[in-house]
Amino acid sequence: MGERLAGTVADAREAAPAAPAVLRVIIDAKRFPALGEAPPRHVLGPLRLTLRAHEVLVVTGPSGCGKTTLLNLVAGLDDELDGRIERPGQGRLAYVFQEPRLLPWRTVAQNLALVLPAGPDRAARIAKALAEVGLAEAATTYASRLSLGMARRVALARAFVVEPDLLLLDEPFASLDRATAQRLRLLLLDLLETRRAAALFVTHDLEEAVMLGDRLVVLTASPASVATELPIALDPAARRDEAAVAARTAELRGALRDLGSLP
Ligand SMILES: Nc1ncnc2c1ncn2[C@@H]1O[C@H](COP(=O)(O)OP(=O)(O)O)[C@@H](O)[C@H]1O
Numbered sequence: 001m002g003e004r005l006a007g008t009v010a011d012a013r014e015a016a017p018a019a020p021a022v023l024r025v026i027i028d029a030k031r032f033p034a035l036g037e038a039p040p041r042h043v044l045g046p047l048r049l050t051l052r053a054h055e056v057l058v059v060t061g062p063s064g065c066g067k068t069t070l071l072n073l074v075a076g077l078d079d080e081l082d083g084r085i086e087r088p089g090q091g092r093l094a095y096v097f098q099e100p101r102l103l104p105w106r107t108v109a110q111n112l113a114l115v116l117p118a119g120p121d122r123a124a125r126i127a128k129a130l131a132e133v134g135l136a137e138a139a140t141t142y143a144s145r146l147s148l149g150m151a152r153r154v155a156l157a158r159a160f161v162v163e164p165d166l167l168l169l170d171e172p173f174a175s176l177d178r179a180t181a182q183r184l185r186l187l188l189l190d191l192l193e194t195r196r197a198a199a200l201f202v203t204h205d206l207e208e209a210v211m212l213g214d215r216l217v218v219l220t221a222s223p224a225s226v227a228t229e230l231p232i233a234l235d236p237a238a239r240r241d242e243a244a245v246a247a248r249t250a251e252l253r254g255a256l257r258d259l260g261s262l263p
C-alpha cells in the first residue's frame, strides 16, 4: 500500500504541467578557426541549457566568455559547432543585438517593416508595436536622428512586432543612463508579461537579472560552461519594487560569492 501511495505521488508530480522546452542548447565545443596570426580558439563548451516556454533565463559571465557567440548560435547566425541547437516547436525568434542595429537611412516604421511580411495588417501591427514602446510619434523619424535610448526602444519594438516565441537579448540596456535603463527594463517587463515570450537574456547587471529573470545561469571564463545556476523567481509586483529587487539581488550576490562564481 505504502509503495503504491509513493508511486501515486511520483506519478502526480510527473504529470504536473511542466512547460514544454522551446530551446535546448547542446554544445560540446564551439571553436573559431585560426585567422592570420591568431590561433584557433575554443570559446564555448561543454555547455547545456534548456529553456521552457514563457521562461526568462538570464545568462551572465565574464566579458569575452562567449555570451554573444552563444546567442549567435541559438539564432542560427553561426552554425559551426560540435553539438546542436534544438528548437522544439520551431516558433518565431527575435534577436535584440548588443547595438540597436537600425538602418539609419530608413524611418523608424520602415525599420520595423523590414522584419514583417507584407500583408493587410502590417501598418497596424507596426503602429501598435511603436505605441507599446511609446514611440507612436516617431514613426516617420529617420533612425539616424534617434537618441540611443530611443534606438533601443525601436530595437525592442522590432523584436516584439514579430510576436516571437523565443526572444534573444544581448545586453540591450548597456550604455544608457540609469533612469533611461530603468524605464526600458519596466517596459520590457510589461512586454514579456503581455506576450509571454521565452527569453534568453544576457546581462552583466545582477539587479537587472533579478528584475527580469526567472532563472540565472553564470558562465565560467572561456571556454564557457555553466558555473552556477540559481532560481530568481520574484512575483510580478516584487519585480517592480526596487527594495524587493535590491534585497533579492543581495541574497543572490551572497550565494554567488559563497559559490565562488560572482560575475
Ligand atoms: N568571429 C570570431 N572569430 C574569432 N574569435 C571570435 C569571433 N567572435 C568572437 N570571438 C572571440 O570569442 C570570445 C567570446 O566572444 P563573445 O561571444 O563576444 O564574448 P562575450 O559576449 O561573452 O563578451 C572572445 O575572445 C572573442 O574575441
Ligand SMILES: [Mg+2]
Residues within 6 Å of the ligand: 067, 068, 069, 098, 170
Ligand atoms: Mg557580448
